Amino acid sequence: MSHDYDRLDLAALHERPMMKWQQYEKDVLPLWVADMDFPIAEGVRAALRAYADGDLHGYPLWSGMPGLREALAERLLERFGWKVEPDWIWIIPGTVAALFGAVKAFTSQGDGVLATTPIYPPFRYAAVRQGRAFQEVDLVEREGGFRVDPSALDEAITASSRLLTLCHPHNPTGRVLDRAELEGLAERVLEHRLFVASDELHSDLNFGTPHIPFASLSPEVSARTITFLGPTKTFNLAGLKIGFAIAENPEVLERFKEAMFGFAMPAPAVSQAGALGAYRDSDGWYQDTMAYLRANRDHVKTRIDAMEGVSMYAPEATYLAWLDFRGGPLAEETGAKLVELGRVGLNEGTTFGASGAGFARLNFATSRAIVDEALDRIERALQKA
Ligand SMILES: Cc1ncc(COP(=O)(O)O)c(C=O)c1O
Incomplete structure (x- = not known):
């Protein structure tokens, strides 16, 4: 069954005058800072x-x-x-x-x-x-x-x-x-x-x-x-x-x-x-959003598991996936290479400390289609590297 969140308009998101959407050049898909792309609860x-x-x-x-x-x-x-x-x-x-x-x-x-x-x-x-x-x-x-x-x-x-x-x-x-x-x-x-x-x-x-x-x-x-x-x-x-x-x-x-x-x-x-x-x-919004996030989490996990050169553990909380590129061709300068080769903007692992080297953080609080687009770009970056 489709959900309102499935219909987020990517072109409109790119126009948002907000940190998440203006950090990178327009052809980069930015799934970094921890904002959701969903409309807020009616209660709020x-x-x-x-x-x-x-x-x-x-x-x-x-x-x-x-x-x-x-x-x-x-x-x-x-x-x-x-x-x-x-x-x-x-x-x-x-x-x-x-x-x-x-x-x-x-x-x-x-x-x-x-x-x-x-x-x-x-x-x-x-x-x-x-x-x-x-x-x-x-x-x-x-x-x-x-x-x-x-x-x-x-x-x-x-x-x-x-x-x-x-x-x-x-x-x-x-x-x-x-x-x-x-x-x-x-x-x-x-x-x-x-x-x-x-x-x-x-x-x-x-x-x-x-x-x-x-x-x-x-x-x-x-x-x-x-x-x-x-x-x-x-x-x-x-x-x-x-x-x-x-x-x-x-x-x-x-x-x-x-x-x-x-x-x-x-x-x-x-x-x-x-x-x-x-x-x-806003409890109805909260329950509904959590269900959507959980499905996105499971989807990200399934797709990452099917890729070579990247892996992850399913997060128990947060809408953030900590992607481990250490064993593959994007092990160094991971975030920069994802931008350069895949045009996808994630948080570079080393910004979280030296032990984040070889990782990047993906924010999956967006529509399933946008998540899929980001995963396609990650896959392409891995293939090109
Ligand atoms: C663990 C953690 N603490 C704090 C913040 C930011 O908090 P605030 O916006 O309330 O300053 C974030 C934002 O992503 C976070 O993930």
Whole structure:
């Protein structure tokens, strides 16, 4: 049965004045940055319209739009069994800003910030651009995916390590970390008295593997953790620049708020209105979009499995496929060669760290036909190389 998303107009997408569609020359098909090409939920659109029609365009309350934190708390309980009080929640102007804020809050110049690499590039920037040492712990490839080896943390941790930055689900690999991985990390966190900034922005884009919030592991872990998440990836609202910081420990939340002081806190009221529309009135859109993404994921996997010179593990969450070109003719300068030979624009693996060499990240949140066109181009690039 056909779906509205099947009818996305490629020519119109190319005209969009947005980062995703203007990064490359016009004949390159750009499936890189993590925006979806789908129209947003009607529930969000209606909430934004209602906001525009009202008169609440002044400074919002520090605690945000009435009902917003409660709607998030309800969602977290329902989806992850994670009991969060509205008071633990602070409304942030996006997760990248919050990662920078966490580094500022919980570390000093020269301190170490740990992360499981390859990783979404702003994790590195948040540390390095603020004069901290970025301490990489490479994922290991085993049991059908890229996994955290908590014992590798033992080697990476130094006397200067203060903060573990976690990306869970993991971008770019699409892994949902399991309880054993999370508990292994938690053990080290408690032993070394680290703080944790857990970016769980992709946690709603889950294809069925249970998501365990890091902070939910135990009260001791919760006391050292600040979690970031929000509706922008799930509901395709990255331009609204909104998210949530959650910390049970008031001292942790206070330190974070202090570090963010002056930087668009809380997020703009219009974005809060959109977020409320997403959480309250958009479940039909969400379920439908997840089903479409799952079918795209399975399709990408089937087609990649049939190609020579590239492979992948099916992501457990996210609409991102981490394509492994290491064994084939595109093993070096992978992203550039895909553009040159295939006219397809993916994220170059090394932008996620040295261990991303030989990989490229493909965003499959678009129509099946566009996904197929991208896969045809990848195949042609492999044949030409
Ligand atoms: C893991 C992760 N964190 C943060 C972001 C960006 O967050 P924001 O737009 O809220 O700054 C992204 C965007 O793709 C992401 O994948």
